[in-house]
Amino acid sequence: MAQQYESWGRFPKVFQHIHPLQWRSDSLPLTDQKILAQGLGRSYGDVCLNDKQTILATRGLNRFIHFDAHTGKLYCESGVSLAEILDLCVPQGWFLPVTPGTKFVTIGGAIANDVHGKNHHRAGTFGRYVLQFELLQSSGERLICSSEKHVELFKATIGGLGLTGLITWAKIQLKRIHHRAIHTESIQFENIEAFFELAEQSDENYEYTMSWVDCNYTKQIGRGIFFRGNHITEYEIPEKWKISSKKLTIPMDLPGFILNPWSVKLFNFLYYHQQKQKSVSKLADYDPFFYPLDAILQWNCMYGKRGFLQYQCVVPYEDHRMITEILNQIAKSGLSSFLAVLKNFGEVPSPGILSFPRKGVTLALDFPIKGAQTFALLDSLDDKVRECGGAVYPCKDARLSPINFQAYYPQWQAFSQFIDPQFSSSFWRRVTGET
Amino acid sequence: MRKVLIIGATSAIAQETAKIYAQQQAAFFLVARNQEKLAAIADDLKVRGATQVDYHAMDINELDQHSTVIEQAAACLTGLNTVLIAHGTLDDQKVCEQNFAKTELALKTNFLSVVSLLTDLANRFEKQRYGCIAVISSVAGDRGRQSNYIYGTAKGALNLFLQGLRNRLHRHNICVLTIKPGFVDSPMTASFKKGLLWAKPEIIAKGIVKAIDKRKNEVYLPWFWWGIMFIISNIPEFIFKRMKL
Ligand SMILES: Cc1cc2nc3c(=O)[nH]c(=O)nc-3n(C[C@H](O)[C@H](O)[C@H](O)COP(=O)(O)OP(=O)(O)OC[C@H]3O[C@@H](n4cnc5c(N)ncnc54)[C@H](O)[C@@H]3O)c2cc1C
Ligand SMILES: NC(=O)c1ccc[n+]([C@@H]2O[C@H](COP(=O)([O-])OP(=O)(O)OC[C@H]3O[C@@H](n4cnc5c(N)ncnc54)[C@H](OP(=O)(O)O)[C@@H]3O)[C@@H](O)[C@H]2O)c1
Numbered sequence: 289m290a291q292q293y294e295s296w297g298r299f300p301k302v303f304q305h306i307h308p309l310q311w312r313s314d315s316l317p318l319t320d321q322k323i324l325a326q327g328l329g330r331s332y333g334d335v336c337l338n339d340k341q342t343i344l345a346t347r348g349l350n351r352f353i354h355f356d357a358h359t360g361k362l363y364c365e366s367g368v369s370l371a372e373i374l375d376l377c378v379p380q381g382w383f384l385p386v387t388p389g390t391k392f393v394t395i396g397g398a399i400a401n402d403v404h405g406k407n408h409h410r411a412g413t414f415g416r417y418v419l420q421f422e423l424l425q426s427s428g429e430r431l432i433c434s435s436e437k438h439v440e441l442f443k444a445t446i447g448g449l450g451l452t453g454l455i456t457w458a459k460i461q462l463k464r465i466h467h468r469a470i471h472t473e474s475i476q477f478e479n480i481e482a483f484f485e486l487a488e489q490s491d492e493n494y495e496y497t498m499s500w501v502d503c504n505y506t507k508q509i510g511r512g513i514f515f516r517g518n519h520i521t522e523y524e525i526p527e528k529w530k531i532s533s534k535k536l537t538i539p540m541d542l543p544g545f546i547l548n549p550w551s552v553k554l555f556n557f558l559y560y561h562q563q564k565q566k567s568v569s570k571l572a573d574y575d576p577f578f579y580p581l582d583a584i585l586q587w588n589c590m591y592g593k594r595g596f597l598q599y600q601c602v603v604p605y606e607d608h609r610m611i612t613e614i615l616n617q618i619a620k621s622g623l624s625s626f627l628a629v630l631k632n633f634g635e636v637p638s639p640g641i642l643s644f645p646r647k648g649v650t651l652a653l654d655f656p657i658k659g660a661q662t663f664a665l666l667d668s669l670d671d672k673v674r675e676c677g678g679a680v681y682p683c684k685d686a687r688l689s690p691i692n693f694q695a696y697y698p699q700w701q702a703f704s705q706f707i708d709p710q711f712s713s714s715f716w717r718r719v720t721g722e723t
Numbered sequence: 724m725r726k727v728l729i730i731g732a733t734s735a736i737a738q739e740t741a742k743i744y745a746q747q748q749a750a751f752f753l754v755a756r757n758q759e760k761l762a763a764i765a766d767d768l769k770v771r772g773a774t775q776v777d778y779h780a781m782d783i784n785e786l787d788q789h790s791t792v793i794e795q796a797a798a799c800l801t802g803l804n805t806v807l808i809a810h811g812t813l814d815d816q817k818v819c820e821q822n823f824a825k826t827e828l829a830l831k832t833n834f835l836s837v838v839s840l841l842t843d844l845a846n847r848f849e850k851q852r853y854g855c856i857a858v859i860s861s862v863a864g865d866r867g868r869q870s871n872y873i874y875g876t877a878k879g880a881l882n883l884f885l886q887g888l889r890n891r892l893h894r895h896n897i898c899v900l901t902i903k904p905g906f907v908d909s910p911m912t913a914s915f916k917k918g919l920l921w922a923k924p925e926i927i928a929k930g931i932v933k934a935i936d937k938r939k940n941e942v943y944l945p946w947f948w949w950g951i952m953f954i955i956s957n958i959p960e961f962i963f964k965r966m967k968l
Contacts, residue, residue, distance in 0.1 A: 291916075308913055310735075311759075311763065312763065313759050313763075348735075351767035352766065352767045352770035352771065353763075353770070354766065364770075
């Protein structure tokens with residue numbers, strides 16, 4: 289019985305059959321349909337959707353297998369979430385080596401999208417910390433892949449968008465910390481040049497960097513706030529530490545008119561001016577520092593039923609003008625929402641064949657869907673990104689054309705040989721033009 | 724320290740309950756049918772903080788094995804203070820209507836096997852004079868309905884049995900808890916269409932742990948099922964028999 293589903297961006301809506309997995313020993317369902325694993329569905333577009341086909345729901349695979357608190361090696365099933373890992377490991381002095389901006393993602397999803405975090409300039413992608421995993425293929429074979437065994441399949445599966453098979457369990461390397469607190473600094477900047485300067489100064493001494501930019505203030509394109517931080521050292525451990533666990537839920541779809549150019553401008557204005565001094569430094573808990581949006585459960589309902597598109601691209605670092613041009617075009621269109629993020633990616637290579645991150649500047653922001661004009665704007669941004677040799681992130685995408693996808697990822701054909709014949713996704717059929 | 728015996732340990736609700744107890748450094752003896760699944764749960768509970776996890780694989784309908792397994796559990800954990808009985812099957816009502824052997828098996832799994840287990844456990848707990856026996860029943864036991872009265876019969880009979888047992892063991896300081904979940908999104912109900920009234924096993928597990936801590940007699944989970952079942956139980960029979968529930 290197929291039912292309607294959507295991913296985090298709430299676009300597109302698809303009909304698919306759900307096959308829940310409960311045990312890592314479960315075999316794949318016998319079906320003529322194409323299959324695809326789905327974790328927590330936190331991808332914005334259709335990489336985790338399989339229209340008119342079958343989804344393997346992996347959240348039932350959420351058991352830990354072994355954790356060595358001396359070496360920080362964690363061995364768990366693929367449906368375990370980063371939130372569950374943090375709850376287990378932070379009290380024992382270990383942290384995720386790389387984390388995206390939400391902790392409600394599974395290990396399987398983090399591997400398949402080879403996710404990145406605020407420390408990409410130093411640490412690279414999540415895939416670098418994957419020691420091994422088991423891949424269950426439609427032939428029934430279970431392959432243990434690592435940088436030593438089934439190496440090519442290992443590399444294809446990291447960032448492989450779930451197409452190479454089902455990851456049933458994985459072993460990852462965590463990172464030592466002394467305390468859950470982060471030493472943070474936030475600094476206002478007035479334009480893109482100032483952002484690049486701050487980024488250059490900070491990349492060396494700060495593990496985590498990331499900026500919020502105002503994409504609506506046409507008078508001064510590229511003003512924003514630069515956030516940087518480090519885990520505290522053993523000498524800085526505070527005596528007392530309060531952990532707040534307040535959560536807010538957006539209980540229903542907000543009507544479209546609540547998010548309009550004025551409310552967005554007002555939000556951005558308030559956000560930019562929230563700090564009175566140019567620079568503020570303090571100790572913060574890791575949770576609000578890394579996952580500010582997780583405090584508002586289901587914030588994606590804010591954009592209403594029609595949903596939204598997130599756009600994340602990376603453009604070469606040398607080309608400052610390009611990012612300014614893109615920001616200008618977005619600001620002029622008045623179509624973007626308030627959550628715009630800018631960050632420098634570093635050079636640390638990722639093991640994944642199809643991984644998105646590469647050296648450059650990455651910009652990510654939301655666009656509530658307002659019909660054809662929204663799609664047209666993003667199409668023209670795609671072309672700009674292609675011109676300068678950049679790329680768009682599949683895990684945020686729901687609309688990229690085959691031509692542009694194939695230009696960003698010329699290795700897609702080489703990657704294709706690792707795709708399991710029974711696995712496919714809505715995304716893959718779209719960007720390869722398959723039906 | 725909490726020393727927990729879980730029967731039907733592979734149940735989704737039982738697994739979530741065990742996770743909470745593992746964080747509180749409990750020791751476990753798990754019983755279920757499948758060895759491989761039991762091993763996976765045991766590893767998970769150990770990582771989450773359990774001080775000890777042992778297990779035994781058996782079909783719970785092998786009634787003559789019950790006292791041996793219970794003895795083994797008590798020996799492994801050097802005593803027991805908490806029991807959670809969670810196994811169950813939601814058999815196809817239509818099939819049972821046509822086939823008494825199926826009905827008999829449903830009643831055996833969901834009711835008689837529990838009676839057998841509790842006969843042994845009750846005597847043990849009565850002697851030691853401490854501990855809690857928690858059993859997962861169901862709202863389906865509150866009133867017979869055409870769509871699943873075989874399952875409902877087993878759970879209803881179980882409710883009566885637990886009532887009597889509670890009455891007997893109360894003076895011996897033993898708490899007997901009847902757990903009545905509503906719709907739970909678990910493998911048992913994988914093929915059902917889910918709606919607003921459905922709860923995740925995690926939510927049910929939290930409710931179970933709380934009810935055990937508070938030494939409750941009976942608990943509807945989530946709580947609103949108390950209201951729903953109050954209404955359903957109070958519809959006059961002459962109307963109810965015409966309804967298609
Ligand atoms: C608020 C927010 C902030 C975010 N911030 C970032 C960020 O900073 N950096 C970043 O990189 N991403 C970010 N993301 C995106 C998110 O990290 C990724 O989409 C992540 O992959 C989602 O994991 P998931 O478990 O929800 O997987 P899903 O979205 O369900 O699936 C993602 C992909 O993984 C595959 N997959 C899932 N499980 C398995 C498995 N067991 N075996 C094989 N394949 C599998 C699926 O087929 C699909 O292709 C953010 C998302 C949100 C909502
Ligand atoms: N899900 C609901 O909506 C719901 C509502 C009200 C009450 N309940 C009750 O809640 C309890 C737990 O169910 P659940 O929702 O967690 O479903 P579940 O995950 O399907 O659990 C049922 C468990 O019972 C075990 N079992 C069945 N027959 C057995 C046998 N002969 N011997 C040993 N074990 C046996 C199964 O083991 P295998 O893995 O080996 O099959 C399974 O682990 C049950 O008593 C059920 O009646 C459920």
